[in-house]
Amino acid sequence: MKMKTLFFICFCLTTATIADTNTSIVPKSNTLTQIDKDTEILRLKKRVEALEKELAVYKKVKPLGSKILVSNKLKTSEKVSEEKKFIFPKEAPEKLTVYYSAAPQSVTDITWQLELNGFTVLAKDSILEGKTVVSFTNEALTDTNSFLSVLHLLVNRDKEVRVQNPSYFAAAFLQDDYTYGEFNATLQALDRALGGMHEVKEKYRYADLSSYHFMIGMPRVKDTIVLATGDDLFSKVKDENASKYIAYTLPLPNGTLLVGHKLKQSTYDYLKKIKAENNAQLFPYNVMISKEKAFMLDPKYYLALSLPLLSMTDFLQIASAPEVIVKDIKEVYK
Numbered sequence: 001m002k003m004k005t006l007f008f009i010c011f012c013l014t015t016a017t018i019a020d021t022n023t024s025i026v027p028k029s030n031t032l033t034q035i036d037k038d039t040e041i042l043r044l045k046k047r048v049e050a051l052e053k054e055l056a057v058y059k060k061v062k063p064l065g066s067k068i069l070v071s072n073k074l075k076t077s078e079k080v081s082e083e084k085k086f087i088f089p090k091e092a093p094e095k096l097t098v099y100y101s102a103a104p105q106s107v108t109d110i111t112w113q114l115e116l117n118g119f120t121v122l123a124k125d126s127i128l129e130g131k132t133v134v135s136f137t138n139e140a141l142t143d144t145n146s147f148l149s150v151l152h153l154l155v156n157r158d159k160e161v162r163v164q165n166p167s168y169f170a171a172a173f174l175q176d177d178y179t180y181g182e183f184n185a186t187l188q189a190l191d192r193a194l195g196g197m198h199e200v201k202e203k204y205r206y207a208d209l210s211s212y213h214f215m216i217g218m219p220r221v222k223d224t225i226v227l228a229t230g231d232d233l234f235s236k237v238k239d240e241n242a243s244k245y246i247a248y249t250l251p252l253p254n255g256t257l258l259v260g261h262k263l264k265q266s267t268y269d270y271l272k273k274i275k276a277e278n279n280a281q282l283f284p285y286n287v288m289i290s291k292e293k294a295f296m297l298d299p300k301y302y303l304a305l306s307l308p309l310l311s312m313t314d315f316l317q318i319a320s321a322p323e324v325i326v327k328d329i330k331e332v333y334k
Contacts, residue, residue, distance in 0.1 A: 086187070086197040092180040096168045096209070098202040098308060099281065102161045102194035107132050110155055113193040122150060122248035123260060127268050127280040130157040135248055135260055135284060140186050141166065145254040147286050147297060148173050154281035161194055162281055171209035172305055173221060180206070202279070204308040214304035214315070221301060225326060227287065227294040228333035234289060236333055245332045247284040259294075260284035263328045270321040274307075274314045282306050285325060294333055299325045 086100060105113070111121050114136050123135040134153045142149045148170055153163040166183040191197050204212070213220045228236075237246055237259050247260035261284055271277050282303070287296045299322035304315070 084199045086191050086199065088181075088184055088188070092206045094205065094207075095203040096171065096206045097165055097199035098168050098204065098306065099162050099200045099279070100165055100190070100194070100197035101200050102163075102197050104158045104160055105155070105194070107134065107155050110134055110153065110161065110193070113195075114153075117189040117193040119189065119193070122250060123284070125247050125262060125284060127154075127283055128271065128277055131155070131277065131280045133281055133283060137250060138186060138189070140183060142250065142252055144170070144174060145252045145256060146173050147258070147288065149252055149258050150248070150250060150260060150286060152281040152283070154279070156278060156280075159278075162200070162278065163190060163194070163197070164281055168204070168209065169305075171206060172212050175210040175221070178210075202307070202309050204305075212305055213301065215312075218304070219298040219301040221297065223298050223301065224295045225298050227296060227326070227330055229293050231292050233292065233294050233333065237289070242332050245329075256288055256290040259287045259289060261287055261329045261332070263325060267321070267324050267328055270318045270324075273317050274310060276307055276310070279307060285329060287329060296326070296329065298322070 084097075107124055111124070111134065114121055114134070119136045119138045121134060121136045125133050125135070127133050132155045134155065135150050136153065137150050141151065148166065151164045151166060153161060155161055166186055167180065170178045170183060171180070187197075211220065234257060236242060237249055237257070245262055247262050249260075250258040252258055263283060263285060268280070268283065271280060271282075285296065285299075285302075287294055303318075303321065304310070307314075
């Protein structure tokens with residue numbers, strides 16, 4: 001009986017996929033509808049493939065009673081969904097999630113889905129073993145002319161996908177220039193691309209983000225670090241010899257250049273000391289080149305903002321990390 005049911009579902013989904021594929025082309029004025037349709041077709045195809053694999057397993061293994069075969073991906077999805085599902089609240093919540101999590105996908109699928117939903121993928125970097133960070137942008141992000149102009153997404157093997165929440169970092173970086181809800185369209189596109197997002201445990205009070213600092217005496221968003229000055233900074237980051245240090249460069253509408261810097265592998269290893277490997281989407285590290293000056297957010301600010309659940313003891317374990325990060329990045333500007 002189960003075999004017949006699986007055959008029937010496969011047949012129906014395949015028929016639906018073929019029917020959608022053969023429909024007439026949507027007019028240019030209805031681009032969003034076409035994107036949604038293309039996304040749904042892809043999901044249907046993937047579902048058909050999953051059912052076919054399950055059917056193949058069923059043919060080889062005799063079922064025991066009413067036992068149901070469940071794919072690894074579905075099990076992972078259940079773990080991801082333990083946190084609150086992504087929604088569009090009418091007003092700002094008390095706390096914002098720092099990241100959104102989704103069921104695992106391959107780097108290839110993630111790249112395709114992001115581009116299908118209006119994003120431009122800038123780089124794909126291996127941060128730690130089995131952990132690839134995809135850096136991407138869209139028009140709404142680049143128009144901020146800020147450190148928010150690029151978002152990072154972690155593909156963590158077969159465990160999960162984790163992406164920076166633009167609303168969280170906008171509240172911190174843009175401060176009074178940000179109104180909650182500005183990036184809802186970007187979040188909706190991300191939700192489509194990732195097949196459904198969920199909040200994570202890392203959260204912080206929305207009202208306190210614009211003035212965030214880890215503790216008294218620690219840097220705030222305005223306390224940036226100047227790395228170098230001069231009229232040759234653009235050429236330095238685009239030099240062929242600098243390619244091993246640079247993940248991407250993104251010209252912004254106001255004439256500035258946002259540069260994603262790769263760090264040494266030993267520097268990324270600091271994440272292991274505090275068991276924060278699942279948040280490798282902190283990197284690459286962004287630097288802004290503006291008016292013959294290259295500057296960056298102070299790592300003491302950026303690391304604490306990005307890892308709000310860490311204690312003072314945790315940060316003491318990586319006390320040398322901020323200095324090492326700055327040293328790594330300065331290599332390009334010598």
